[in-house]
Amino acid sequence: MIILSLIFWLVGLALLGGGLWLITLDGSWYYALSGIVLIAVGALTRSRRPAAQSLYALFLAATAAWSLWESGYDWWPLATRLGLFLVLAIPLLWPAKRGRRTGTAVLLPVWAIIGVGLLASLSVDAHRIDGELNRDVVAENADLGDTPQESWHAYGRSNLGQRFSPLEQITPENVGDLELAWQYQTGDVKGPEDVGETTYEATPLKVGNSLFVCTPHNWLIALDADSGEEQWVFDAKVPAESSRQHQTCRGVSYLPPASGEADAIDVQAADGPAENLAAVQCDAQLFLPTSDARLLALDPATGARCANFADNGELDLMHNMPFKQAGFYYSTSPPVVADGKVVVAGSVNDNYAVESPSGVIRAYDAKSGELVWNWDSGNPDDTAPLGEGETYTTSSPNSWSIASADEELGLIYFPMGNRTPDQLGMYRTPAEEKYATSVVALSLATGQVAWVQQFVHHDLWDMDTPAQPSLLDLETDEGTQPALVVPTKQGDVYVLNRETGEPIMPISEQPAPQGTIEGDHAAETQPISSLSFRPPTLREADMWGATPFDQLMCRIQFKSLRYEGQYTPPSEQGTIVFPGNFGVFNWGSIAVDPRRQVMFGMPLYLAFTSTLVPKEGADLGETNQGEQGLNENAGAPYAVEMKPFLSPFGVPCQQPPWGYVAGTDLRTGEVAWQHKNGTVEDMTSLPLPIKMGVPGIGGPVITEGGVAFLAASVDDYLRGYDVSTGEQLWETRLPAGGQATPMTYLNSQGEQMVVLVAGGHGSIGTTIGDYVMAYKLPEQ
Template sequence: MRRFILPLITAATLVIATQFTDQSSDEEWPEYLGGPDRNHYSRLTQITPANVNQLQVAWEYHSRDSGQVQCNPLMVGGVLYGITATNQIFALDAATGKERWRFAQPGGGGLNTNRGLTYWQDQSDRRILYASGSYLYALDAVTGKSILAFGDNGRVSLRAGLGPTAKDKFVISNTPGTLFEDLIIMPLRLSEGADAAPGSIQAFHVRTGKIAWVFHTIPQPGEFGYDTWPKDSYQNKDVGAANNWAGMALDRKRAILYVPTGSPAFDFYGGNRQGKNLFANCLLALDARTGKRLWHYQIVHHDVWDRDLPAPPNLVTLTIGGKKIDAVAQVTKTGYVYVFDRVTGKPLFPIDEKPAPQSTVTGEVVWPTQPIPRMPAPFTRQFIAEKDLNPYAANKAELLETYRKAKKGFFQPLSETPTLVFPGADGGAEWGGAAVDPEGIMYVNANEMAWLFSLSPTPKSDELTHLSPGQRLYTTHCVACHGPNRQGNPTSGYPSLINIQERRDRAFVTKIITNGKGMMPGFASISSTEKQALVAFLFGDEKVEATAKAGKETAMPYVPYRFNGYNKFLDSQGYPGIAPPWGTLTAINLNTGKHLWQKTLGEFKELTQQGIAPTGTENYGGPIVTASGLLFIAATKDGKIRAFDKKTGAILWERELPAAGFATPSTYQINGKQYVVVACGGTKLGTKKGDSYIAFALP
């Protein structure tokens, strides 16, 4: 899961009944990432390596709602469905980009980032399902109107099956749900602090919104894995998460659902949750009808590094030793790919349990080993030596000093001394995931950014009595990301809150505290009086803050250590502190485990102009691959979309977008013409805002 800072409440994934999916045309893009196998693959062939350089803008849809958009749009029956920066759902004519309808929730949508919608159809009943805030909604796909018979007046709570400990806690969804027959199984994004809700997997009935089944990722008494946690962890107030937030894959023929899970919470200290902590950081295979566990594999034991499984797995058919095997492949933040028999869960390449360092933090007991596959080879570097520091940095001596003081190495536990975490907090692989073609070749983009993580003792409540009510709340909830002096960490994505009253009003800030925005989670559990005190502190209004002292403060679960924030290891100019490449695209033959090629992905124009070879950039959003031999990807900080030859990795075409496209493209064909469309919202990584979806086609 991507940190307690990114409250993503995604537009629900397009729901598709089995009969509808099986009949859907190769010309459509009916589900998130192209289909239930999550392979980002299209059989279309009109755009080829020979003519891709002729692509032109076919249409551009301006939503008039600018801001980050991570949506992978759907196309069904000639209609393109997408979502805006503030979660307004729209339907367009897929050939012209002309708007057919648009839906905005009464009272305004969530401030979260969404990655897609779900479309479901049973004869004339056609629905769009999407998540906003803590709810799952259903719309009529033809008219865009709410389906009031779904749940309670068109919505159901995403907390419905989580139990009493989830009450009033932060629960949203930023990734589309997965459809099986008339069930939709929803990913959840939760807090990553000690106040996290449990991350149970929930299936809802598409027609009624009622819960069909629940799988407990923090096992309850009598369930497999219960003994991998301290007794009754499932109902402890200071233990939670182990949730799926990245999305799932589905083998519809076998009715097997593949669920990658994230870390338990609190993310960075596990002294209160000693043990392996099943089913956190697992690839789970569940019976899609009942939620029964079929098999699992834990990829990180007792995670204290936030090493969530960051993307849906890929369902592939491989040829190994002359035998065809239906397989499931999972990419990871660490840059490894784990490949299993889809039915039995048996690893298809050997995996070794390697000794890992022990913690020096009081009360922490990390697991003594971690599983590392022998093949495929990792698609990112695994270690950074002194020789690997940024050779272009103006402050090389400072970088070297920071590097030498930091703890380093394989699964190095966090402590009060900064630990150099590499690959970093956002991978390796990130939520965009990998594309795989029918030949079993995986194409995965990756970040190569080191981060500095550390812990510090958590002040006890009696140590904070000298602070004002608002400052106490800020110290408890906000310091890790925005800093002790409210200065933020803009280079790592956390804005300064100094003089926020000059940029925002109290109502807006209060809404963000409650619901979250972008990477920030909401704090729905703190009282209205406490929110008033916190806002008064941020606005420097001591008089108002003083009047907000009344009432008992919300008791937060106590964990002896707190996280000191997500700090990128950067040089004095804001470039990565390590040598390039800083972003890559890799082709891996999953049949053999061997890499076919690796290319840098993205560039900094100002460095290229200095004669430095393209360095690659941080990138968010995945690739798509087509039967004609092309790979399309946006994702990069430089704001371009590119087409690569999938066989060689050569760039065949590139185009600058209206704003950076931190989203996975879609491709479809209508009226005999193939289109490639991508959402261009920008804002992430300091890029400019955008509000458009742009489609490319041949003349």
């Protein structure tokens, strides 16, 4: 009993000390009171008094009532509040002295009732929305883009960005039979000199009977679509650069041959590295953006450079830049090929320097590489090509994600980011304020602005519009409208008329928290869409942890940081940003079925913290740590530190679920179903596939057969879902993290294939690899 009483004392003292700290922050009194009770139980246990059991029974009952009041009948919040205390009760159930059985008679039923009730909560999913999306075709003649049915010619299959395939061999009835057809390893793996966020995020293209996939270090590989056999490899020879925030390639782009036969590509097996081949005159072309700010044009048949494009197939994207720091500017996303042009945007490092390269968007002649127009959000009205010696605007808002295009309307749609520094708004011009964190529609012919719709005013939270807009013709009460659907980091899904930019689903303004550092300001209101996956405002009761101790520490952090709800401005105190800059949605976007008029998405919820660090007289130590860490903001009075809001044990401070899949009827804006997605199998040292609803990054694909495919989550699985109900129908274990968006196509035998790149993600710590995985139904 001495050891048991010592345990109660230690637990009680820890809860009392932390609880008193929490009380000084105007937090819950529960932990301090619990500490006092457990110290008393320890004293009574040492003296072997029956009152120890009775007091502990009262403590368990009070804790259970408090837990239900705070979190409802929900397993994960209850388990972490009650689990440790139920375990501590076990030694008290077997008294050493006969006279203590009176106390046992009180404690045992309380312990049993609470334990059974806790276990029963496993069968209740308090966060689940059950329903069913429309299964019938609404728009029989829906526009699917100009990609042949069996192929995948652009990142989102076509420039419409739908991530929808008209293939229907794989259905909810047979998806469970999918099996591995082949796998290929690229050989491009993360090296010791690589930056932390070295990631596999590529979606392959399928042209003819070949797949074209890029790797993090900008290799472009051609594979046989039937067998996965390597046909050629082009290595862009990108040097290591520690100043990059990202080392990734999301995909390449394709210009069909002049004949108009889009899939008429006869790919030849190479005898050696394709980069060693002499440049050739190209009919069809592949465009590969590189992380050292080049755009390469390659022959799909051989991998040779295209002599007709720019300088023997190579275009330097640093031309006319106001600042040219190595690693500060590059393209991670594929350009858009439309209207005879290749239109390129780029990523500018967040929070490294006030004076950084421009976020200019440029259109080049797709055959020659000649600059046709440039649109710079810092100088938006002048789109005529800049001449030698002229420069674009410093640090203007950029578009790092994937764009979409409607050639019939003659418009291209860019999701816009923010001006760096992201958390310091005093450097922005009125033009930059207008176009930051928005979608902007530009004329394909001239680059002039057709319309802009902003999603955050005076963005101080790194809420870049991260996702490719999806284009479809939407059936509405006013008739069929050309629609654009774009999800955002803050959880809103905006549905706009893509010709005019006017909302199809209503947008309103809501008041926003005020109070910034001197010299800055916060917008008084912020927009919100009627279709939204925004989470409720965090409460202290939402704080979580694997044990009461780290839950207590999370509560102390919560009360110590500044938080007045969404859009609380950054501060020296440290601010909770929820949803975090990881986003409810990110570059993986959504998938839409233009025929059934439905949407499949993966909303996730992970709070971050944002702290402004005064630089005057401070020794900052290591800076420019990338997406998560301390970044210098050279030229500004403050550095900024961004990181996930985690407990001391490294788990999110807000209670799960952290990740879902969801289905929405785009005609009504109704969320028909929403289910937890993913397990903690690869998040802990115990490989338990507990379905908790976990974070992830990547995107889905929908098929005509009624199946959606998605990997993305932090456990290493590719999954198939029934689009109508959201039920998971199939999963397969991956050899590495699947933080890429799948695609699907028909091989030369007419078999539907599903392909995913699995190589892991540096920011979220999934398993690193270099795999391309292909699945199909077994032969009949």
